[in-house]
Amino acid sequence: MRLPFLQPLNKPIRDWHDQTIWIIGASSGIGAALAKSLLKLGAHVILSARRQHHLDLVANDHPHAHVLAFDVADQNSWSEAQSLLRKKYSKIDLVIFCAAKYQPERSWEVNANDAADTLKINLASVYHGLGTVLPNMLQQGKGGIAILASVAGYLGLPNASVYGPSKAALINLTELLYSDLHEKNINVYLVNPGFVSTELTSKNDFTMPALQTPEQASQAILDGIANGDFEIHFPKRFTMGLKLMQMLPYRLRFALIRRFVIA
Template identity: 60%
Template sequence: MQPLNAPIRDWTGLRVWIIGASSGIGAALATEALQAGARVALSARRADRLQAVAGTHPQALVEQFDILDRDAWSQRHAHICDTFGGVDLIIFCAADYRPERSWEVDPERAGQTLATNLGSVYTGLATVLPAMLARGNGSIAIVASVAGYFGLPNASVYGPTKAALINLAELLYVDLRPRGLNVYLINPGFVQTPLTAKNEFTMPALQTPTEAARAIRHGIMAGRFEIHFPRRFTLAMKLVRWLPYRLRFPLVSRLVRP
């Protein structure tokens, strides 16, 4: 079957920009891409953590900035383009998460999560798309989550942002693939990161960031649109997603105690 995206099999010299590269999946992806021969720009707020990930690798470029600073996006993009000559693949990994029930949501904190998880992606797209569209190639990868498949307790703000990212990736594919761009939707299950460390429940099929990074790169190499893993867990979540509400709601309610 023909892949939905053009497979990227050779990463040698590929110009990659990873947003949220200081820890978790983003940091592991940076290491994976560098080992595969890519030139990688690493961005997040913490310069010290970015530098720790980059190490002394000659093809790593630390581009520290706050993704909520709209002006900083264009500045960092311009510097990456001056250094690398452009961006072939941008991966949006940055995320904010706080486990909370609906009655525990703080509006100010919710706004921060919405801006980080969703708003920053729009700013990033506005930054990189003009150049990609002008040359007729480029790739965009958005890390959403299986938490966006359906409403889950304890993900009162995080879940809706991930659902929005799934919707966004789908419409981006329809808009951009005919114009030569690749769009990847990445829906991980539970991955051992500083964000999931906040959970107080047992996380089934928990993966390491390295395992997640390898799954993502392999999915991009294969040209898949949706890259979801581990499949033994994500396929079960997809099944629950398609259940009628009458069956789904009681099942989801068992996941937490009122």
């Protein structure tokens, strides 16, 4: 028998048959890999992003795939999408927020318009989505929310001048969502990947330690959900080092960042 503090924070999910999953940001990267994995596992998967053609390629005419392209940064589009889905599906069991924008830049390179667009996609779109899906999820008495943040939200790291703070906000948001929703029978997952080979990270001009494939990231997320984890972070050999840095006094933390990140 497990001690209370060792019990899973969420109800483990291992059987995906008869599960309806809505993936936001499913046209590429981790979202696309998750969609393919879940379809293979028997789930009904709704794929959403702005790029219809990319979504069609991911869905690949799978009978359990439903492509619903829309601009996730537009609040009104969420209501329209939800209305369409309610006509087709009696329930949505899990919504996974993967949509993101990233531009490597130092603080003095930040452009106000680009920053606003990044925050709109990375952060505001999640609030639009929550405001749309949570009322129905609460009404059905069960469900799940998964938010892809990033280890970039752990620390103030150079080259992530807008992306990092947006992910730090998502970490904070997901933590409070768990506190609010756990007792209402809604699972909440915080996903903090390290470096994953995607369209976003292809913009980096430095060697990315412990680089993962989208397929490896997808498997780590599904393993975490099967374990009932709240925070799903990977690869551990990389993320644990950053977690240790979080615990250091600022003087030591800044010295390490100067030594290993900026140098």
